Amino acid sequence: MIREERLASLSPDQPVDLLVVGGGATGLGVALDAVLRGFSVVLAESHDFAGGTSSRSTKLLHGGVRYLAQGNLSLVREALAERATVLSVAPHLAQPLPFVMPSYHWWQTPFYGLGLKLYDLLAGKAGIGRTELLSRAEAMQALPGVQERGLRGGVQYWDGQFDDARLALALARTAEAAGGRLFNYLEVTGLQAEGDLTRVTLRDRLGTDTRVVRARCVVNATGVWVDALRSAGGTPSRMVSPSQGVHVVVDRDFLAGHHALLVPRTRDGRVLFAVPWLGKLILGTTDTPRADLPREPDAFAEELEFILTEAGQALSRPVRRRDIRSLWVGLRPLVAPPASSDGETRRLSREHTIVIDGRLVTVTGGKWTTYRAMADDVMARCFAAGLLPARASGHTERQPLVGSPGPGAVATPLHQAPGMHLFGAESTEVSASGSADPVGMGLTDAMVRHAFRREHARTVEDVLARRWRSLFLDATEAARMAPLVAAILADEAARAGLPPRPPTDLDDFLALCRRYLPIA
Numbered sequence: 401m402i403r404e405e406r407l408a409s410l411s412p413d414q415p416v417d418l419l420v421v422g423g424g425a426t427g428l429g430v431a432l433d434a435v436l437r438g439f440s441v442v443l444a445e446s447h448d449f450a451g452g453t454s455s456r457s458t459k460l461l462h463g464g465v466r467y468l469a470q471g472n473l474s475l476v477r478e479a480l481a482e483r484a485t486v487l488s489v490a491p492h493l494a495q496p497l498p499f500v501m502p503s504y505h506w507w508q509t510p511f512y513g514l515g516l517k518l519y520d521l522l523a524g525k526a527g528i529g530r531t532e533l534l535s536r537a538e539a540m541q542a543l544p545g546v547q548e549r550g551l552r553g554g555v556q557y558w559d560g561q562f563d564d565a566r567l568a569l570a571l572a573r574t575a576e577a578a579g580g581r582l583f584n585y586l587e588v589t590g591l592q593a594e595g596d597l598t599r600v601t602l603r604d605r606l607g608t609d610t611r612v613v614r615a616r617c618v619v620n621a622t623g624v625w626v627d628a629l630r631s632a633g634g635t636p637s638r639m640v641s642p643s644q645g646v647h648v649v650v651d652r653d654f655l656a657g658h659h660a661l662l663v664p665r666t667r668d669g670r671v672l673f674a675v676p677w678l679g680k681l682i683l684g685t686t687d688t689p690r691a692d693l694p695r696e697p698d699a700f701a702e703e704l705e706f707i708l709t710e711a712g713q714a715l716s717r718p719v720r721r722r723d724i725r726s727l728w729v730g731l732r733p734l735v736a737p738p739a740s741s742d743g744e745t746r747r748l749s750r751e752h753t754i755v756i757d758g759r760l761v762t763v764t765g766g767k768w769t770t771y772r773a774m775a776d777d778v779m780a781r782c783f784a785a786g787l788l789p790a791r792a793s794g795h796t797e798r799q800p801l802v803g804s805p806g807p808g809a810v811a812t813p814l815h816q817a818p819g820m821h822l823f824g825a826e827s828t829e830v831s832a833s834g835s836a837d838p839v840g841m842g843l844t845d846a847m848v849r850h851a852f853r854r855e856h857a858r859t860v861e862d863v864l865a866r867r868w869r870s871l872f873l874d875a876t877e878a879a880r881m882a883p884l885v886a887a888i889l890a891d892e893a894a895r896a897g898l899p900p901r902p903p904t905d906l907d908d909f910l911a912l913c914r915r916y917l918p919i920a
Contacts, residue, residue, distance in 0.1 A: 402896065403583070403606075403856070404607075404898075406581055406583070407583065407586075407604060407609060407611060409581065410442065410581070410602070410611045410612075410613050411611075411612075411613075412599070412612040412613065412614050415597055415613075415614040415615065415616060416440045416441065416442050416613060416614070416615050416616070417434070417439035417440045417441065417615070417616050417617065417788060418430075418431075418434045418439050418440070418441050418442075418615060418616070418617050418618075418619065418782075418788065419441075419442045419443075419444065419598075419600055419613055419615035419617070419618045419619070420434075420441065420442070420443040420444070420618075420619045420621055421443075421444055421445075421588050421618065421619065421620050421621060421622055421629060422443075422445060422619075422620070422621035422622040422623060422625075423443060423444075423445025423447075423448075423449040423450065423451075423568070423572065423582070423584060424445075424449075424450055424451075424452060424453060424454035424568065424621065424622075424623050425450070425454045425564075425568060425571075425768050425771040426621040426623070426752075426763055426764075426766065426771060426774055426775070427443060427445070427619070427621030427622075428443070428449070428450075428568055428571035428572050428575065428582075428771075429571060429771035429772055429774060429775035429796075430619050430621055430763070430774075430775045430778050430779070431443045431571075431572075431575045431580050431582060432571055432574055432575040432578070432580070432775070432794075432796055432799070433772070433775040433776060433778075433779055433794060433796050434580075434775075434779060434794075435575050435578045435579050435580040435794070436578055436794025436795070436796060436799060437779070437791040437792065437793065437794045438791060438794075439788065439791070440579075441575070441579075441580040441581070441582075442580070442581045442582075442583075442613055442615070443572075443575070443580065443581070443582040443583065444583055444586040444587070444588055444600075444602055445582075445583065445584045445585070445586065446585070446586070446587040446588070446605065447584065447585065447605075447695070448584045448585070448856075448859075448861070448862050448866060449565075449568050449569055449572050449582075449584050449856065449866070450564060450565045450568035450569070450866055451584075451695075451866070452623055452624070452625075452695065452730075452731070453623050453624060453730045453731050453732065453733065454564055454565070454568050454623070454768065455564055455565040455568070455730075455865070455866050455872075456564075456645075456647070456728055456729065456730025456731075457564045457730060457767075457768050458645070458647065458673055458675065458682065458684055458685050459561050459562060459563070459564060459675060459677050459682060460497075460559060460560065460561055460562075460673070460675065460769075461483045461486050461487065461494055461559065461560030461561065461562050461768065461769045462479065462483065462559040462560065462769060463476045463477075463479040463480035463483060463519065463522070463523065463559070463769070464476050464479055464767075465515075465516075465519065465559075465662070465664070465671070466671055467479075468515060468518065468519055468522075469515065469664075473522060475751060476519070476522055477522045477523075478770060478773060479767075479769045479770055480519075480522055480523040480524075480526050480527075481523075481526045482769050482770045482771075482772055482773050483526065483528070483559070483560050483769050484523075484526035484527075484528065485772060485797045486560065486562065486567075486769065486771075486772070487528065487560055488797075489796075489797070489798075489799060489800050489801050489804060490562075490567055490570055490800070490801040490803070490804055490824075491804060491805060491809065491811045491824075492803055492804065492805055492809075492811045492812075492821065492822065492823070492824030492825075493562055493563050493566050493567045493570060493801075493803070493814075493822065493824070494560055494561070494562035494563075494567060495560065495561060495562070495811060495813060495814050496528040496529055496558050496559075496560055497558070497559060497560060497561040497659075497660055497675075497814075497815075498529065498542070498556055498557075498558055498658070498659045498660070499556065499557055499558065499559055499659065499660045499661070499662050500534065500539060500542050500543050500546075500554045500555065500556050500659050500660070500661055500662070501516075501554055501555045501557075501661075501662050501663075501664055502539055502543065502546055502547070502551055502553075502554045502661065502663075502714075503539075503551070503552045503553045503554050503555070504550045504551060504552060505552070506552065508552070508555075509533055509534075509552065509553045509554065509555055510533075512555045512664060513531065513533045513555045516531040516555055516557040517531050519531065519557060520557070527558075528558045528559075528560065529557070529558030530558075531555065531556065531557045531558075532555070532556045532557075533553065533554075533555055534553050534554040534555065534556055535553050536551055536552055536553050538553070538554070539551060539553050539554035541657075542554070542556065542657055542659045543655060543657055543659055543661055544655070544656045544657050545653070545654055545655040545656055545657075545715055545716055545717065546655070546661065546714070546715060546716065547713065547714055547715055547716050548716060556659070559660075560769075561660075561675065561677060561814055561815075562768075562814070563678070563814065563822065563869065564768060565865070565866035565867075565869065566822060566866075566867070566869075567768075567801070568866075569855055569856075569866070569867070570801040570802045570803055570804075571771075571801060572856070573801075573802040573854070573855070574799065574800075574801045574802050577802065584856050584858075584862075585604065585605040585606045585858065586602050586603070586604055586605065587602065587603045587605055588600060588601070588602060588629065588632075589601045589602065589603050589610075590632070591618065591629075591632055591633045591760070593758060593759065594614065596616065596759075597614045597615060597616060597759075598614065598615050598616075598617075598618050598759050598760070599612060599613075599614050600612070600613045600614070600615055600618060606858060615759075616759070616787065616788060617759055617761060617782055617787040617788050618633075618759060618760050618761065619761045619762075619763065619778060619782075620633075620760055620761065620762040620763070621762075621763050621764075621778075623731070623733045623764065624640055624642045624693050624731045624732070624733040624764075625693060626639055626640055626733065626762050626763075626764045627639055627640055629760075629762075630755075630757060630760065630762055633757060633758070633760045634757070634758075635757045635760075639735065639753065639755065639762065639764055640733045640734065640735070640764055641689065641734050641735070642689070642690055642691075642693060642731045642732065642733065642734065643687050643688060643689055643690070643731070643732045643734050644686065644687075644688050644690050644697050644699075644703075644729050644730065644731050644732070645684060645685035645686055645687060645688075645729065645730050645732060646684060646685060646686045646688075646699040646700075646703045646704065646707060646727070646728075646729050647682055647683065647684035647685055647727070647728055647729070647730075648682070648683040648684060648704070648707050648708070648711070648719070648724055648726075648727050649680050649681065649682055649683070649724065649725045649726040649727070649728075649872065649873060649874075650680065650681050650683065650719055650723045650724060650725060651680065651681065651723070651725065652676060652679060652680060652681050654674075654681050654711075654715055654717060654719065654723075655674050655676065655681050655715060657676070658676060658813070658815050659676075660673060660674060660675040660676060661673070661674040661675075661714060663710065663714050666706075666710050667710070668706075670686070670687060672684070672707070672710045672711065672714060673685065674711065674714065674715070676815035677814060677815060678814060678815070678816070678817060678818045678869055678873055679815075679816060679817030679818065679873065680725060680726075680873045680874070683707050683711045683719065684707060685707075686699075686703040686706060686707065687732075688700060688703055690731075693731065696729075696912065696915065697729040697730075697731055698729060698915065698918075699727060699729050699918070704721075704727070704918075707719075708720070708721070721918075724917065724918075725873065725874045725875065725876070725917075726871065726872055726873055726874060726875045726878075726916045726917065727875075727916055727917065727918055728871075728872055728916055733764045733765055734765060735751075735753050735764070735765050751765055751766060752764065752765040752766030752770070752774045752777070753765050754777060754778060754781050756781065756785050756787075759787055761778060761781060761782060761785075761787065763777075763778050772796050772797065775796070776793070776796075802826070803823055803824035803825055803826045804824055804825060805824045805825045806825065811824075817841070817842055818841060818842045818843075818868060818869060818873075819842045820842075820847075823847075823850075826850075829850070829854075830846055830847055830850045831846055832846070833846045833847075833849040833850040833853065833854075834846035834847075834848070834849040834850070834888075839881050839884045839885060839888075840870070840877055840880060840881040840884070841868070841870050841873065841874065841877055841878075841881065842868075843863075843864075843868045843870065843881065843885075845888060847867075847868065848863055848885055848888040848889065848892075849888060849892055851863050851867040851868075852888075852889055852892040852893075853892065855867055857889070858889070858901065859889075859901060859905050859909070860882050860885050860886050860889065860901075860905055860906055860909040861905075861908070861909045861912065863885050863889070864878045864881060864882060864885055864909065865878075865912075871912070871913065871916055872916075875913045875914075875916035875917040876913070876917060878909075878913050878916075879909075879910055879913040879914075882906055882909050882910060882913070883906065886901075886905065886906045889901065
């Protein structure tokens with residue numbers, strides 16, 4: 401069923417059990433959990449799936465080494481268990497990755513080694529690799545390109561990495577396959593209580609259609625924007641104190657191996673990562689409060705300078721502005737501090753928070769690794785509040801996501817350049833969608849057509865930022881590919897009898913590419 405037919409199926413005369421607002425990690429996790437329990441579910445995302453914070457993570461599935469240092473063992477234990485679950489349900493998109501903490505002082509290897517042995521212990525059967533103490537030679541072999549001056553050794557441990565936007569898409573399509581109706585570019589413009597139901601007005605941002613849905617329960621999972629929806633529902637109090645994290649992408653030759661590098665404490669007490677991902681190297685991140693909530697936040701000058709300076713000290717070669725291939729920023733929805741707070745977002749809780757206002761359930765905070773646990777908690781709160789009848793778990797921990805190649809399959813490592821392996825078990829279907837003519841960076845004509853037909857892509861940005869991660873890997877190359885993608889999408893729209901996207905779609909994307917490459 402095409403999108404327009406699914407939109408037409410929405411009717412106020414047919415109430416749904418659950419309407420989820422927000423198509424990021426949390427909202428998609430809730431939608432999948434609910435539909436697997438047998439509830440009728442509609443999800444509305446005002447932009448694209450994972451179009452905000454959920455496509456701008458550091459690409460790590462982790463228990464939280466920094467939380468271990470803070471002594472928050474219960475949070476670490478939960479995250480480590482959830483890490484193993486994500487790795488099992490989408491092995492083509494989420495995989496183990498070895499990390500190395502280099503040591504430059506005599507005490508660092510035993511000190512950090514002991515802490516990471518505890519990390520292993522907390523993981524228990526969910527562990528994915530054993531912590532090892534490395535000699536100087538072993539650390540240099542694992543991290544070709546690390547700063548050698550003063551290097552004494554290191555500690556190797558294991559965490560996970562993933563393709564966040566494609567994992568979000570896999571969640572959406574898995575929920576759809578189970579009976580959910582999920583929409584991108586469908587904006588909530590009104591909430592009104594009607595007895596035991598909530599009347600929700602929806603506007604199609606790809607057309608002119610307006611629909612009304614009546615829901616027994618509405619879940620507000622809009623990330624850093626949850627307060628706006630709560631205000632629309634009549635609750636003006638603030639829940640979120642946003643923080644932004646900046647990521648810089650450079651070529652892999654700065655750190656040519658297959659291990660990630662972790663600096664556990666920078667000069668201002670933060671953590672710095674250098675992570676191999678899809679053929680490039682991600683450097684980050686920052687943790688800076690900001691009061692506004694732009695859809696496309698820009699890095700502050702001091703944030704960029706911080707990353708370049710710290711990376712230059714951790715690596716044998718300095719990283720300069722001209723080395724940047726892409727620079728992107730994500731906003732984190734951290735729980736708002738009390739009035740007496742000093743405003744340092746590093747001290748705010750990363751754990752999720754759930755608040756119920758009438759029939760509106762708001763969930764915010766948390767991280768990608770624990771999206772499934774957050775969803776389970778949301779459903780439990782809905783049951784406890786009497787908003788939905790209690791139903792047994794749909795066992796999302798055992799539900800393979802769309803494209804999962806199944807047990808025993810050997811997945812191509814995510815540190816390699818993007819290619820057909822990202823489609824997993826759907827590779828044959830994707831290849832049959834069109835020609836093998838290259839668009840660039842591993843993307844082909846067939847992949848773009850598949851993105852339009854099966855993956856809800858409608859704009860050039862949808863394809864080159866999230867279905868394929870070109871914008872996040874090399875903004876200059878993404879700009880070169882954009883006209884080819886626009887032409888294929890126009891052809892697909894014509895075949896489907898849909899109006900073409902306006903010319904400004906391509907222009908807007910090219911402007912976005914320039915923002916992701918601030919090398920002046």
